[in-house]
Amino acid sequence: MAGVSLFARAQTQTPGAADAALVDAWRAVRVADCARCHGKDHEGLAAPSIVGFARTQSRERFIAAILDGNPQMGMPAYRGNPLIENHIDAIQRYFAARADGSLAAGAMPGRE
């Protein structure tokens, strides 16, 4: 599977530990398909913009919003989902970097 080999390649090439973690986060949000509710580039659709939320919220609130979710409002809780929980710090850093403009939408981090 292309997805799996990209994941493996990102981990073995290791352009730097920090960058590798961001690549893992980038892949995890794609595998989880957050975009099906949050829209292309996660900038809002049926659900609000994740990038906008990262811009205004603390790291703790951002992480809690994903792990706890808000099932009544349609946001699944990702606590216990290893794909997301194991990468949650890097997922927060990924969206913080999108929010401050240091990472572009779309491209895998480090490969723009």
Ligand code: HEC
């Ligand atoms: C089934 C649709 C759906 C999926 C899939 C989904 N979300 Fe959400 N998400 C929502 C909805 C709806 C809300 C708004 C909930 C509310 O009004 O409090 C939300 C809220 C959020 C928030 C808080 C934003 C805010 O303004 O309150 C974050 C952060 C978030 N989602 C991240 C993610 C991430 C990361 C993923 C993938 C791992 C994901 N979501 C997958 C529907 C979804």
